[in-house]
Amino acid sequence: MHIAVIGGGAAGFAAAIAAAQAGARVTVLERNAKPLKKLGVTGNGRGNLMNTGKPVYFGDSAFAEAVLGRLNVKELTAFFTSLGVPLREEGEALLYPASLQAASVQQAFLLRAGQLSIDIRCLARVMRITPQPGGFAVSGMQGSGPDSKRMTEEPFLLHADKVIVACGGAAYPVHGTDGTAYGLLTELGHRLTPVFPALCALTVAKKELQGLKGQRVRARLWLEDSAGHTVRQSDGEALFADDAVSGIVAMQLARFVEAGMTLCLDLRGELNLPGDSLPFVKSLADARSSLPAAELFTGAFSTPVSRLILRQAGVKDLSAPIASLGAGMLRALAQTIACVRMPVLGTRGFDAAQVTAGGIETGDFNPATMESRLVPGLYAAGEMLNVDGDCGGFNLMFAFASGLLAGAAAGEA
Numbered sequence: 001m002h003i004a005v006i007g008g009g010a011a012g013f014a015a016a017i018a019a020a021q022a023g024a025r026v027t028v029l030e031r032n033a034k035p036l037k038k039l040g041v042t043g044n045g046r047g048n049l050m051n052t053g054k055p056v057y058f059g060d061s062a063f064a065e066a067v068l069g070r071l072n073v074k075e076l077t078a079f080f081t082s083l084g085v086p087l088r089e090e091g092e093a094l095l096y097p098a099s100l101q102a103a104s105v106q107q108a109f110l111l112r113a114g115q116l117s118i119d120i121r122c123l124a125r126v127m128r129i130t131p132q133p134g135g136f137a138v139s140g141m142q143g144s145g146p147d148s149k150r151m152t153e154e155p156f157l158l159h160a161d162k163v164i165v166a167c168g169g170a171a172y173p174v175h176g177t178d179g180t181a182y183g184l185l186t187e188l189g190h191r192l193t194p195v196f197p198a199l200c201a202l203t204v205a206k207k208e209l210q211g212l213k214g215q216r217v218r219a220r221l222w223l224e225d226s227a228g229h230t231v232r233q234s235d236g237e238a239l240f241a242d243d244a245v246s247g248i249v250a251m252q253l254a255r256f257v258e259a260g261m262t263l264c265l266d267l268r269g270e271l272n273l274p275g276d277s278l279p280f281v282k283s284l285a286d287a288r289s290s291l292p293a294a295e296l297f298t299g300a301f302s303t304p305v306s307r308l309i310l311r312q313a314g315v316k317d318l319s320a321p322i323a324s325l326g327a328g329m330l331r332a333l334a335q336t337i338a339c340v341r342m343p344v345l346g347t348r349g350f351d352a353a354q355v356t357a358g359g360i361e362t363g364d365f366n367p368a369t370m371e372s373r374l375v376p377g378l379y380a381a382g383e384m385l386n387v388d389g390d391c392g393g394f395n396l397m398f399a400f401a402s403g404l405l406a407g408a409a410a411g412e413a
Helices: 009-019 038-045 061-070 073-082 102-115 182-186 278-287 303-313 327-336 394-411
Strands: 002-006 024-032 057-059 089-090 096-097 117-124 124-132 135-147 152-160 162-165 192-198 200-206 218-225 230-241 245-248 262-266 341-349 355-360 378-380 387-389
Touching: 002 009, 002 135, 002 152, 002 394, 009 024, 009 102, 009 162, 009 394, 024 124, 024 152, 057 061, 057 355, 061 387, 061 394, 073 089, 073 096, 073 394, 096 102, 117 230, 124 152, 124 182, 162 394, 182 192, 182 355, 262 387, 278 327, 303 327, 303 341, 355 387, 378 394, 387 394
Parallel strands: 002 024, 002 162, 024 117, 162 378
Antiparallel strands: 057 387, 089 096, 124 135, 135 152, 192 355, 200 245, 200 341, 218 230, 218 262, 230 245, 262 341
């Protein structure tokens, strides 16, 4: 039994290892110069592999839950233990390698692949999968040379009994996932749900972020539609760029962005104030009545964030004494702390997105085996399917689980 795995990422390597352990001969075809490139940067290089909390998935969430119902956190942890990768839990249900280095997971995958004699062919750009009697012909271009930027390519043809497609989505094209691999499955009759960036920064007008670049705040963020209805909210640390709001708290809102939306930030978390901030604002105003308005929030917020609040509340003259701020302005300042408003222009896009929303429709795949219902012997796994999750290891967890299920099923004689 010869199995071709297209894509040498997290899902592809999980599938390859599972198939080889079932006794199959496995060839991994990876378009990058090195495999597992994206895995090496996950969790800021620390390797957030899974999440022990309640699953948070979008797209076909029921399909994701069906997959994880067959391979749950306990069973996936056992898989990593078998690779020699002990895990540790940090923060809120986040599972990392005990080394806190994603590179250690890369090395363990490659070591196990070597033990199983898995053939890894890099710089292999697959262009077509052709069903044939008893199997498939996989064709494409094989690169050779000092690196991917200076290489020559020659056609290749590989025959396999079964094929597992695990090429990733369209996010982070610098890591080799540019969305072109969807065509491998759509040419065989599979449907593509429109794709768009998920888990990326939200862009806003530069004037809204004047002086804020590099600032971080603890906040509750939410998106409002044009009718003023809350679409989605998230809590955590926001990071300001010169034209965008980032950080996990903002990135988790990206998949819900539509035209005409407004980003709202509740900054009371910076003050550790769960309720009305007006008494706090009044106490500062009373204590600093002779000082200029620019100094009202000194010590409570950084200077750039203070200027943002004052500007949005409508304080025109920052040199005017705080005593000149009337009761109405103090209320406006308290309201602004609870809701800084910024019209959203869009998102950073696929170049900066961690995950793709949308993808190949899951209805034509069996979640127990990941086999196509349209083309027997063809399997798919990971991000190229219409499943995406929140930050916190959910996307990798689905990649590993779906890859292992595909590999184990395909590897059966």
